[in-house]
Amino acid sequence: MLSETASLVFWVIAFVTIISAIFVVSLRNIFHSALFLVLCLFSVAGVFVLLDAEFLAGVQVLIYVGGVAILMIFAVMLTSRMTNSEVRQQNEQKALGALVAFSFLLIVTGAILKTMSVKGGFGLSPSPSVTISTPHAIGRLLLTNFVLPFELVSVLLLVALIGAVVLAKKDGD
Amino acid sequence: MDWTFLIVKLIQVIAVFAVLLTGCAYMTWLERKLVARIQSRLGPMNAGYQGLLQPVADMIKLLFKEDITPKHVDKFIYGIAPLASFIPATLSIAVVPFGDSITLFGRTYDLVISNLNVGILYVLAITSIGVYSIIMAGYSSNSKYSLLGGLRSSAQMISYEIGMGLAIVVVILLSGSLNLVDIVDKQGSFVGWYVFRNPVAFVVYFICAVAETNRSPFDLPEAESELVAGYHTEYSSMKFGMFFVAEYANMITVGAIATTLFFGGWHGPFLPPIVWFLIKVAAFQVFYIWARGTLPRLRYDQLMSFGWKVLLPIAVINVMVTAFFVL
Numbered sequence: 362m363l364s365e366t367a368s369l370v371f372w373v374i375a376f377v378t379i380i381s382a383i384f385v386v387s388l389r390n391i392f393h394s395a396l397f398l399v400l401c402l403f404s405v406a407g408v409f410v411l412l413d414a415e416f417l418a419g420v421q422v423l424i425y426v427g428g429v430a431i432l433m434i435f436a437v438m439l440t441s442r443m444t445n446s447e448v449r450q451q452n453e454q455k456a457l458g459a460l461v462a463f464s465f466l467l468i469v470t471g472a473i474l475k476t477m478s479v480k481g482g483f484g485l486s487p488s489p490s491v492t493i494s495t496p497h498a499i500g501r502l503l504l505t506n507f508v509l510p511f512e513l514v515s516v517l518l519l520v521a522l523i524g525a526v527v528l529a530k531k532d533g534d
Numbered sequence: 535m536d537w538t539f540l541i542v543k544l545i546q547v548i549a550v551f552a553v554l555l556t557g558c559a560y561m562t563w564l565e566r567k568l569v570a571r572i573q574s575r576l577g578p579m580n581a582g583y584q585g586l587l588q589p590v591a592d593m594i595k596l597l598f599k600e601d602i603t604p605k606h607v608d609k610f611i612y613g614i615a616p617l618a619s620f621i622p623a624t625l626s627i628a629v630v631p632f633g634d635s636i637t638l639f640g641r642t643y644d645l646v647i648s649n650l651n652v653g654i655l656y657v658l659a660i661t662s663i664g665v666y667s668i669i670m671a672g673y674s675s676n677s678k679y680s681l682l683g684g685l686r687s688s689a690q691m692i693s694y695e696i697g698m699g700l701a702i703v704v705v706i707l708l709s710g711s712l713n714l715v716d717i718v719d720k721q722g723s724f725v726g727w728y729v730f731r732n733p734v735a736f737v738v739y740f741i742c743a744v745a746e747t748n749r750s751p752f753d754l755p756e757a758e759s760e761l762v763a764g765y766h767t768e769y770s771s772m773k774f775g776m777f778f779v780a781e782y783a784n785m786i787t788v789g790a791i792a793t794t795l796f797f798g799g800w801h802g803p804f805l806p807p808i809v810w811f812l813i814k815v816a817a818f819q820v821f822y823i824w825a826r827g828t829l830p831r832l833r834y835d836q837l838m839s840f841g842w843k844v845l846l847p848i849a850v851i852n853v854m855v856t857a858f859f860v861l
Contacts, residue, residue: 374785392673393611396611396666396670399666415650415651415652415655415656416651416652416712419652419655419656419658420655422659422660422662422663423655423658423659423662426659426662426663427658427659427661427662427663427665427695428662428692431662431666431669431688431692432692434669434673434688435688435692438669438672438681438684438688439685440672440684441695463618495651496652496712497654513787525666
């Protein structure tokens with residue numbers, strides 16, 4: 362179990378994460394939504410730190426906060442009409458959205474229940490003691506047990522890159 | 535709760551913070567003096583001996599100026615943008631070791647605020663947050679110069695972050711650790727410094743770091759002659775001052791991290807470790823100002839193509855060659 366201070370910190374972080382996530386989907390100004398998304402991703406990194414996964418926290422901030430979210434904001438700033446309040450900011454596919462959200466909830470709940478049945482404890486239990494540091498452990502696993510998914514992901518990224526180039530290229534160039 | 539530990543850490547934090555902020559204040563003096571010297575002028579001379587009290591006078595002036603908030607701005611974001619620039623600038627100094635471990639009351643303390651296992655990753659992560667202040671300032675000011683400055687800056691910082699990361703990967707390959715204390719220990723004395731083991735990585739790192747801190751010759755986000763100072767055009771008083779303090783704090787942090795990664799940290803003969811550390815960091819600051827005084831600003835397209843077409847391939851090849859030799 363986590364110590365009392367740590368669980369207090371956890372509840373604060375959880376509160377900030379959820380509130381900012383709600384703001385992301387409810388605010389009218391899309392630039393503000395993007396900034397709250399940054400706050401949300403940043404607090405998730407805080408949860409990783411609480412669970413002794415410093416490497417994951419660093420990567421979370423570096424890639425999501427420092428990369429993905431900035432690219433989103435970049436796109437918002439380049440399309441000036443997006444920030445106008447006249448643009449309708451309503452989801453036109455509510456039924457489909459609800460379906461996706463519900464199935465995601467089912468998957469996550471299933472994962473949580475499975476983890477709990479393995480460890481037999483409720484709440485946040487500290488990670489099993491790792492003898493080598495997390496970067497070493499993750500690196501080793503990526504190149505042994507999970508080498509196929511790892512390579513597949515890199516092929517996927519390559520496909521996305523080529524797709525972006527093809528889309529961005531003008532006809533006849 | 536272990537109180538001695540807490541108090542020692544608190545003193546460390548306050549001391550590092552005080553040194554950093556004083557350093558920022560006197561960077562303005564050093565910059566004006568050195569640039570004046572390069573241009574055959576005298577620079578500030580009236581406040582104190584050789585203008586040494588000029589930073590104090592400047593600070594008082596900035597604090598007492600009227601704080602103007604233009605009518606058309608996005609008030610909340612406009613208000614927090616200067617803070618968002620200042621906080622990341624000071625955060626990454628926390629993992630930089632500035633001396634050997636010392637023994638106090640029978641316990642050993644490392645002279646570093648936080649001996650983090652993933653120190654380098656932390657530094658990279660914090661650096662990548664820094665761009666938000668500029669984006670927020672650029673967007674919330676609701677002025678086209680600010681917006682252009684913000685856009686330029688975000689594009690520039692994302693592009694150069696990749697090169698910087700790849701240069702740091704070389705250091706990780708050579709040292710086999712993400713911990714900055716370990717990296718300093720592995721380098722040992724003079725011959726083991728990574729700047730001699732792999733000078734290409736250092737050059738790539740330093741060019742990227744200059745671009746990341748928006749300094750000349752990569753100071754396009756605030757190009758005075760074309761963008762009327764870019765993202766902080768609409769700011770006044772101490773909010774304006776905060777951006778400058780953050781810029782100088784960033785420069786000092788970059789100097790400290792470059793010292794740690796490539797110049798053996800606090801190692802050096804005769805003098806105490808902290809003095810060596812400060813000398814090395816100060817040398818970087820002088821180099822920064824020297825570059826500003828002598829190099830012309832790049833054009834924006836030159837900047838982007840230099841980053842993506844020259845610096846990035848060099849960094850990638852360097853990583854591959856280093857990995858080959860390490861293996």
